[in-house]
Amino acid sequence: MKPARDRCGRPGPQDRDRRPGPPSGYAMLPWLLLGLGSFSNLIRGETPNPWFGAIGLLVFNSLYVSVVFRSFDRAARDSRATRWTLVAMGLMTFGLAGAYGGSWLLFLPLFGLACGSVLRGRALALVGLPLTAAAGGVAAYHDGWGAVSVAYGTFISMMVTAAILTLSETVVQLRDTRQELARSAVERERLRFSRDLHDLLGHTLSVIVVKAEAARRVAPRDLAAALGQVSDIESVGRQALTEVREAVTGYREGSLATDLDRARSALAAAGIEPVVRQSGPPLEPWAEVLLGWVVREAVTNTVRHSAATRCLITVDGSPERIRLTVTDDGAGAAGGTGAAEDSVPYGGTGLKGLTERLAAAGGSLEAGPVAGPGAGAGTGAKDPVGQGFRVTAELPVGAASAAGRVRDTAYPEW
Numbered sequence: 581m582k583p584a585r586d587r588c589g590r591p592g593p594q595d596r597d598r599r600p601g602p603p604s605g606y607a608m609l610p611w612l613l614l615g616l617g618s619f620s621n622l623i624r625g626e627t628p629n630p631w632f633g634a635i636g637l638l639v640f641n642s643l644y645v646s647v648v649f650r651s652f653d654r655a656a657r658d659s660r661a662t663r664w665t666l667v668a669m670g671l672m673t674f675g676l677a678g679a680y681g682g683s684w685l686l687f688l689p690l691f692g693l694a695c696g697s698v699l700r701g702r703a704l705a706l707v708g709l710p711l712t713a714a715a716g717g718v719a720a721y722h723d724g725w726g727a728v729s730v731a732y733g734t735f736i737s738m739m740v741t742a743a744i745l746t747l748s749e750t751v752v753q754l755r756d757t758r759q760e761l762a763r764s765a766v767e768r769e770r771l772r773f774s775r776d777l778h779d780l781l782g783h784t785l786s787v788i789v790v791k792a793e794a795a796r797r798v799a800p801r802d803l804a805a806a807l808g809q810v811s812d813i814e815s816v817g818r819q820a821l822t823e824v825r826e827a828v829t830g831y832r833e834g835s836l837a838t839d840l841d842r843a844r845s846a847l848a849a850a851g852i853e854p855v856v857r858q859s860g861p862p863l864e865p866w867a868e869v870l871l872g873w874v875v876r877e878a879v880t881n882t883v884r885h886s887a888a889t890r891c892l893i894t895v896d897g898s899p900e901r902i903r904l905t906v907t908d909d910g911a912g913a914a915g916g917t918g919a920a921e922d923s924v925p926y927g928g929t930g931l932k933g934l935t936e937r938l939a940a941a942g943g944s945l946e947a948g949p950v951a952g953p954g955a956g957a958g959t960g961a962k963d964p965v966g967q968g969f970r971v972t973a974e975l976p977v978g979a980a981s982a983a984g985r986v987r988d989t990a991y992p993e994w
Contacts, residue, residue, distance in 0.1 A: 604649075604652055605645075605648045605649035605651070605652055608648040608693065608697060609645070611690060611693055612641060612644065612690070614686040614687075614689065614690055615637065615640075615641070615686065617682075617683030617686065618633070618637060618676075618680070618683050618684050618686070618687070619637065620683075621633075621682070621683060622634055622637065627680060628680070632679075633676070633680065636672060636675065636676045637676070639672055640669065640672050640673065640676065640687060643665055643668060643669040643672065644694055646665055647662065647665055647666055647669060647694045647697065647698060648693075648694060648697050650662045650665070650698075651694075651697035651698045651745070652697075657698055662698060663698075666694065666695065666698055669694060670691060670711075673687045673688060674688075674714065674718060677715075677718050677719075677722075678718050678721070681719075681721070681722025681723065682722065682723075685718070685719050685722065685723065685730050686730075686733075688715040688719065688730055688733070688734045689715075689730070689733035689734045689736075689737045690737075691711075691715075691734070692711060692712075692715070692733070692734035692735065692736075692738035692741075693737040693741050695708075695711065695738050696737065696738035696740070696741030696742035696745070697741050697742070697745060700746060704738070704739075704742050707738075708738055708739065711734060711735075711738065712731050712734050712738075713731070715727075715730055715731050715734040716728070716730065716734075775933040777824070781820070781824070782876075782877070784817075784819075784820040784823075786846065786880045786883050786884055787816050787842065787845070787846040787849070787883075788813050788816055790846055790849045790850045790883055791809045791810075791812050791813050791816070791846075791849045792809070792813060793849075794809050794849045795807075795810050795813070809849065812845065812849075816842075835868060835872065836863060836867075836868040836871050836872050836875070836895070838872070839871075839872035839876055840856055840858070840875060840893065840895075842876075843856075843875050843876075843879040844856060846879055846880075846883055847879060847882070847883065847891050850883045851889075852882065852883065852886075852888050852889060852890065852891050852908070853889060853890045854891055854893070855890065855892045855893065856893045856894075857892070857893070857894045857895070858894070859895070859896055859897065860896055860897020860898060860902070861897050861899075863897060863902060864977075866941070867902055867975050867977075870937060870941060870943070870973075870975060871895070871902070871904045871973060871975070873934055873937065874904055874906070874934055874938075874945070874971065874973045875893065875904070875906065877931060877934055877971075878906035878931075878947075878971040879891070879893075879906065881969075881971075882906070882908045882910065882969070885910075886908045886910025886911060886969060887910045887911050888909050888910030888911075888968075889909060889910075890908065890909050891906065891907070891908045891909075892905070892906070892907045892908075893905070893906050897977075899977060900976070900977060901974055901975065901976055902974065902975045902976075902977060903972065903973070903974050904972070904973045904974075905970060905971070905972050905973075906970070906971045907950060907968060907969070907970040907971075908968055908969055908970075909968045910968060910969060931945060931947050931971065934973070938973060938974075938975065941975060941976075942975070942976045943973065943974050943975035943976060944973070944974050945971070945972070945973045945974075946971070946972045947969070947970070947971045947972070948969070948970065949968065949969055949970075950968035950969060950970045
């Protein structure tokens, strides 16, 4: 029967669950067959003090099973109980091997295997050579040059077991890390997509609503102007479709000049006087994209919430930093439903997402009510505290913010 596959030809969930996993304590149990020779000697009565040998064999096997099963649980393996169990097993191993010799010497490699299943790193290095030397000494006492094979078997069983189990643990960790990275990538992409849609559709739909209201107002007295607004609505809708497709792929190319023109149109249609001032050298593409997002969000908030009469947008560039400011003379935070609701301090999502994007590019975003004399959108009037709202974005210029950041900041795989 062929394994279940999904539509992409990959193994289905049930088939993935049956893939080989890391070894368990059961994989270590067959090595107890090395003690069959000692058990046979007991049955045939060839072992002096058989009761001592039988009890020792039972205790050794019990300690071995306990140690190897605990070794596959990281917390249990590193516990004091496991270490003391291993010490007790060592005393029993050397006691039986030293007392009887012969086939009982095979318990020394078994003890080495148990040590390899529990010990890692420096602890294994500190125990490995002394244990090998001690096993060789006991075996030499009973078997002369045969001690070489016993010492070699003890050392190899310990080191190979530790290496295999360490490798299997690393494979499990890598598998878990890969799954976690896959989940994280999906979450980032979902967040990127939701933020892009918020920024794109929030601005676009606000422009469409404002222009539709303008068309309704002027239609009774100026049909040509109303048709112009309808034509703008069609153009904005078509552009929105294109941008949504680009947002889905994660590679939206932006132009600050285009966003500024659309901001002027949206503000004018809403009855807000737009003032745009731009100075400084040409901007890099990644900076234009990020600042375009800021213009979209700030102007959308102004149109929807501020009840402003004037909005000032300034872009100042220097060799070190780029500064964008969007200031209106509306109700601001004092109105209760102003643009401050979408700012970072007031728990909104639009400017909060932009703050994270700019921070990833080494920049910053500040948003809040304008206070003090001369506040507002450059009207020159002394506005009361809380009158108007300002969004300020800054980005660094230079090697630290080179085009290599475009994918991670302007088009982040959220």
